[in-house]
Amino acid sequence: MLTRFAQAQQRPHSVAILDAQGAHTYESLWNKSSQIAHQLLGGRSDLEQERIAFMVSPGLNYVATLWGIWKAGGIAVPLCLSYPLPSLAYVIEDTQAAALVLEPTYLDLLQDYAQEKGIPFHPVEDLQVGPVTAPISEIDMNRGALILYTSGTTSLPKGVLSTHANLEAQIATLITAWHWTSSDHTLCLLPLHHVHGLANVVSCALSAGATLQFLHSFQADTVFSIFLEGQVNVFMAVPTIYFKLISEFDSYSESKKAELSACMKAFRFMVSGSAALPVSVMEKWKQVSGHTLLERYGMTEIGMAISNPYQGERRAGYIGTPLPGVQVRLVDEQDLEVAPGLPGEIQIQGPGVFDKYWDKAEATAKAFTESGWFKTGDIAVVEAGYYRILGRDSIDIIKSGGYKISALEIEEVLRSHELVKDCAVVGIPNEEWGELVAAVLVPETELDLPALKNWLKERLPTYKSPKVYQIATDLPRNAMGKVVKNELKSIFSSTN
């Protein structure tokens, strides 16, 4: 049995999930997921790794669907809840999803599309009927479990296939390193189509027998209200969320600040990751909550790899040391290990490293060295035993609000606009968002920027309010090149 499921057997009557509908026990989660598995199987004994895409709000139904797919022998494909139809269709078609599980809220968006494509779709509620003892065969650890999409240095996102063994390793490492127990109670407000929310928060909490409280989306005042209820003791978020929580905290009266600080002081620990944590945010959060944030480093393809210690010094500006079971090395451009103290690309090996990019053999081959190390594209240095990230190898990868965004994907869309002659997209540093997406356009004529932004929003899944700059002169012919982009980046960073 997957260790992800073990607690459902061991503590059936404990509260697994708190969501907008109330409290749900591990038994209820187990039973609902068995019903879903049974219905998805429809009389078969195994889905044989069929991909099942699902669009369900965070809460009991979400986890029951995920577990149900696994119990039926399928590969789970969580869809982003805010994507427009073309981006959802890309994922559904790229994974050749055999069926969709949808919450009623999302039926309108996908029903016609599914009918047209002949893809069976199930309202999630309809699946929760029938026997709870689904005919589940033992799950082979080397089977595919999950496909999450990640942007990279190509214009189209790639599906990252992780096996059950990969997920078990990713979860086990964090449970040990961060001392998860069944007494923990965590609040999940992160999107669930990424590792941070799905593996680090949801799967670790449920594998430890802890209580997992869901918030549909992030709102700083709601987060603090929940904290004040006094149950949450573990919290994980991206740096942008800590920045926004600090701004909210600053708007409170002195007495409310004191009450909140006292409440947060009692937490077991708090984690930041997915993007570099500015030292200023770390320091301010320490004043606000009494906690030194534990910063860690990971990636969709590998789970978590490097972490500051649970006990011991959490060093500001550093990501820490390799997690148990993860091998890390820093290499130069020839894939040779650098001398101590020199910067190099982080490369990773270990049981948590993904299986392959879905249906992309060439991209998979390119992502590994001949000796099997995964190339992260992140550049780091080791100083006094701790890793420090210096940046990314590719200027075309932007991290904004914790999301990885491909500059090339945005450029491709922009270039299809009839009034855009040329463009270059770069990330410019910003304390709140990490980086802001900035699009530098050479227009055919003066552009109506609000109209252009709306146009972009309809077409771009990763739309993040890009800043748009128009420039009169043509971009140098190699506008995509690193040198030119670096120049644009520094020009617009200083005018920002």
Ligand code: MCA
């Ligand atoms: C939103 N806005 C932005 C951005 N995002 N502006 C600039 N840059 C951005 N990136 C604007 C919107 O257009 C809107 O503006 C206003 O902010 C509010 O938008 P909304 O979407 O409601 O924002 P939010 O709810 O405040 O979202 C911020 C967020 C969210 C909560 C930080 O971005 C988030 O959940 N990030 C987490 C992503 C994550 O989990 N990444 C993990 C992947 P206006 O009001 O003017 O329209 S990485 C991973 O998994 C690896 C393995 C790892 O290491 O963890």
Ligand code: AMP
């Ligand atoms: P994703 O592909 O969305 O999983 O994003 C993974 C990327 O996020 C990594 O390759 C890093 O560039 C970045 N990242 C994650 N954690 C950190 C961190 N603590 N500091 C700096 N960058 C980080």
